[in-house]
Amino acid sequence: MVQRRAVLAAIGGIAGGSLAGCSGDEPAESTESDYPEYTDVPDDVKEYLSNTSNFDGTGVDRTDAEEVSVTVGARGNGSYWAFDPAVVAVSPGTTVVWEWTGRGSTHNVASPDGREPLYSGPAVTSSSETYAYTFEESGAYQYVCEPHEIQGMKGAVIVV
Numbered sequence: 001m002v003q004r005r006a007v008l009a010a011i012g013g014i015a016g017g018s019l020a021g022c023s024g025d026e027p028a029e030s031t032e033s034d035y036p037e038y039t040d041v042p043d044d045v046k047e048y049l050s051n052t053s054n055f056d057g058t059g060v061d062r063t064d065a066e067e068v069s070v071t072v073g074a075r076g077n078g079s080y081w082a083f084d085p086a087v088v089a090v091s092p093g094t095t096v097v098w099e100w101t102g103r104g105s106t107h108n109v110a111s112p113d114g115r116e117p118l119y120s121g122p123a124v125t126s127s128s129e130t131y132a133y134t135f136e137e138s139g140a141y142q143y144v145c146e147p148h149e150i151q152g153m154k155g156a157v158i159v160v
């Protein structure tokens, strides 16, 4: 995971020096320090994520990236029940790839209450599962891991 994140960061044009803090740690450490902070999180998203332990009111600004990865089963919410980063801002046309860690039992990615557009399928335990969605329209897309919604395993993609 660390290695893959480094490759993505290199594609995004991030200077290599900022990656030094990543090496050798647990695979589910926060990526937030690697990228600029996104501070313009809408109030309804903040409210939606009010019980999400790894959301601190800001997101990660990846508006310069064509592809962004989000960890599914990162450490948070009392176990490995977190998406990391919980909130990411991207530009229209960006593909977000959710990548399962294999930790924290079964997970999925779904828009709340069975709404569209996000649904990865039934929750699975896997360290190789991925789910990709390309966001074309601006807006805030909230999502949840259905088995861990109560624990706070929720996130949002903000297309700006």
Ligand SMILES: [Cu+2]
Binding pocket: 081, 104, 106, 107, 108, 145, 146, 147, 148, 153
């Ligand atoms: Cu989950």
